[in-house]
Amino acid sequence: MMEAHAGGPSDNESPESNPVVAIDGPAASGKSSVAREVAKALGFVFVSSGAMYRAFTWEVLRRGANSGDRDAVLSVLGETGFQCATSDGAATILVNGADPGEAAHTGEVNANVSTVAAYPEVRKALLVEQRGFAHVGTGVVMEGRDIGTVVFPDTPYKFYVDASPEVRQARRRAQGIEDSVLERDKQDSSRETAPLRQAEDAAVIDSSDLTLGEVVGKVLRLLKEKGLAAASGA
Numbered sequence: 001m002m003e004a005h006a007g008g009p010s011d012n013e014s015p016e017s018n019p020v021v022a023i024d025g026p027a028a029s030g031k032s033s034v035a036r037e038v039a040k041a042l043g044f045v046f047v048s049s050g051a052m053y054r055a056f057t058w059e060v061l062r063r064g065a066n067s068g069d070r071d072a073v074l075s076v077l078g079e080t081g082f083q084c085a086t087s088d089g090a091a092t093i094l095v096n097g098a099d100p101g102e103a104a105h106t107g108e109v110n111a112n113v114s115t116v117a118a119y120p121e122v123r124k125a126l127l128v129e130q131r132g133f134a135h136v137g138t139g140v141v142m143e144g145r146d147i148g149t150v151v152f153p154d155t156p157y158k159f160y161v162d163a164s165p166e167v168r169q170a171r172r173r174a175q176g177i178e179d180s181v182l183e184r185d186k187q188d189s190s191r192e193t194a195p196l197r198q199a200e201d202a203a204v205i206d207s208s209d210l211t212l213g214e215v216v217g218k219v220l221r222l223l224k225e226k227g228l229a230a231a232s233g234a
């Protein structure tokens with residue numbers, strides 16, 4: 001079932017926002033799987049903000065633009081409409097009416113997405129879409145790089161999921177996906193606008209030696225301590 005994006009305030013998180021769980025971290029740290037499971041347990045909507053940057057990068061490449069050519073990327077942005085919605089408890093994004101699907105995870109997108117995501121105009125456009133989710137369903141679990149620092153800085157529910165570089169690169173290799181995670185991290189943490197960094201008030205979890213279930217359990221316990229209980233009462 002596809003539900004239309006409810007929209008929301010464009011520049012500031014509204015005070016009457018639903019609860020937002022922010023999960024940030026570097027590439028392949030496991031935050032996406034963790035966020036999906038935490039959302040399921042809470043009955044919240046799962047949102048991958050990386051999927052939005054990937055979808056737009058896919059559009060840039062599809063149009064034959066060079067990601068390093070700022071004018072070309074901004075020209076594509078000017079002609080691009082985003083449509084966010086939810087389907088089966090997870091966010092979806094259409095770019096000019098098209099769903100990139102698995103094409104958003106190719107080696108080519110991996111190699112270009114951090115360059116595209118560094119343009120402030122691109123970030124501003126997607127920030128509006130991300131904040132719109134604060135008014136969808138009963139709450140959201142959103143993962144990315146700047147969710148706790150820039151997108152929802154006022155949420156009390158912040159996590160930073162990390163893992164050693166070796167573990168992260170090995171995870172991608174095991175998936176058979178071409179992805180220079182350390183190169184992306186370097187670009188994502190050194191850009192001027194909304195760089196990847198730990199929010200001061202985020203709970204840091206190193207997932208290097210933990211199973212997915214252990215990380216999810218840890219997040220849910222910490223949320224419970226803050227008064228946010230899982231739908232099952234777990």
Ligand code: DC
Pocket residue numbers: 027028049050051053054113114117118143144145146147184188
């Ligand atoms: O989480 P991911 O690997 O799917 O993200 C892909 C890229 O998107 C990431 O390398 C940088 C960009 N991104 C971002 O700049 N800010 C976010 N909040 C999420 C992703």
